[in-house]
Amino acid sequence: MTGMTHHFLKMNGLGNDFVVLDLRREPFVLTDAIARAIADREKGIGCDQLITIEPARQGGDVFMGIRNHDGGTVEACGNAARCIGKLILDETGKDAVTIETLAGDTVATRAEGDEITVDMGAPRLDWNQIPLSEEFQDTRAIELEIGPLGAPIMHSPGVVNVGNPHAVFFVEDVDAIDLERSGPMLEHHPLFPERANISVAKVLSPTHIRIRTWERGAGLTRACGTAACAATVAAIRRRKTERKITVTLPGGDLTVEWLPDDENGYGHVLMTGPVAFDYEGTLDPRLLTGAAA
Numbered sequence: 489m490t491g492m493t494h495h496f497l498k499m500n501g502l503g504n505d506f507v508v509l510d511l512r513r514e515p516f517v518l519t520d521a522i523a524r525a526i527a528d529r530e531k532g533i534g535c536d537q538l539i540t541i542e543p544a545r546q547g548g549d550v551f552m553g554i555r556n557h558d559g560g561t562v563e564a565c566g567n568a569a570r571c572i573g574k575l576i577l578d579e580t581g582k583d584a585v586t587i588e589t590l591a592g593d594t595v596a597t598r599a600e601g602d603e604i605t606v607d608m609g610a611p612r613l614d615w616n617q618i619p620l621s622e623e624f625q626d627t628r629a630i631e632l633e634i635g636p637l638g639a640p641i642m643h644s645p646g647v648v649n650v651g652n653p654h655a656v657f658f659v660e661d662v663d664a665i666d667l668e669r670s671g672p673m674l675e676h677h678p679l680f681p682e683r684a685n686i687s688v689a690k691v692l693s694p695t696h697i698r699i700r701t702w703e704r705g706a707g708l709t710r711a712c713g714t715a716a717c718a719a720t721v722a723a724i725r726r727r728k729t730e731r732k733i734t735v736t737l738p739g740g741d742l743t744v745e746w747l748p749d750d751e752n753g754y755g756h757v758l759m760t761g762p763v764a765f766d767y768e769g770t771l772d773p774r775l776l777t778g779a780a781a
């Protein structure tokens with residue numbers, strides 16, 4: 489225990505919910521066990537991801553730390569980037585803020601109607617950047633299927649790394665897929681040495697797709713921002729959609745645009761969507777020992 493009072497904010501992006509701790513003001517050593525205890529929906533506060541705001545490490549405005557519901561540290565979170573973007577835009581009064589993450593810098597700006605746009609950077613598409621454990625020349629549709637032989641229910645996903653690893657299966661009916669069953673199997677499939685976020689996507693029109701996601705380390709969520717970006721990139725690579733589309737998730741809509749290639753290769757992905765504040769409070773000191781988990 490630290491002897492200090494630790495405040496938290498509860499926020500969400502389309503129902504993907506976060507406990508946010510500002511470690512710039514109230515620092516403490518966050519372990520996997522403490523993160524798990526805070527994220528626990530019965531004994532802790534409950535959230536899909538635990539987000540920390542920390543001093544910038546490389547000249548940005550802040551560093552954003554991300555822990556999944558299972559306590560593990562991860563590199564990227566699109567919905568949290570919008571939430572922290574909004575907090576830091578309000579705090580600094582700037583027009584654009586740079587949020588450092590383990591995946592690199594994310595620049596957040598204000599969009600229309602109180603929404604926030606985040607530049608998620610350029611997707612990584614080579615098999616060893618996903619990463620996959622086997623070489624695939626073409627990551628637009630890799631050999632992977634589950635379901636009865638000859639009639640797989642999910643097959644040939646596109647794989648994309650947008651700071652974190654994603655596999656996107658295009659299907660006829662996203663609601664017909666039992667993601668609670670297939671999600672954990674695919675998340676832990678040996679092809680994904682760092683595990684993966686698993687989405688099913690249905691193309692509704694050239695400017696509109698619908699997705700559901702089983703998140704690595706968190707399970708089914710109302711929305712996954714990086715999955716929306718990955719699904720957009722996967723759909724564009726398979727020539728299913730235009731470059732700027734609406735992605736409908738169980739929690740609502742995001743706008744995602746994959747910009748044309750820049751001089752470095754692949755263009756950046758921009759994601760725009762809402763941010764919501766739920767409530768604030770102080771952490772029960774017992775959670776800081778991880779003992780409540």
Ligand SMILES: N[C@@H](CCC[C@H](N)C(=O)O)C(=O)O
Nearest residue numbers: 565566567652704712713714
């Ligand atoms: N909810 C997030 C993604 C959080 C991390 C993910 N579960 C992973 O393990 O990579 C989002 O909005 O992108």
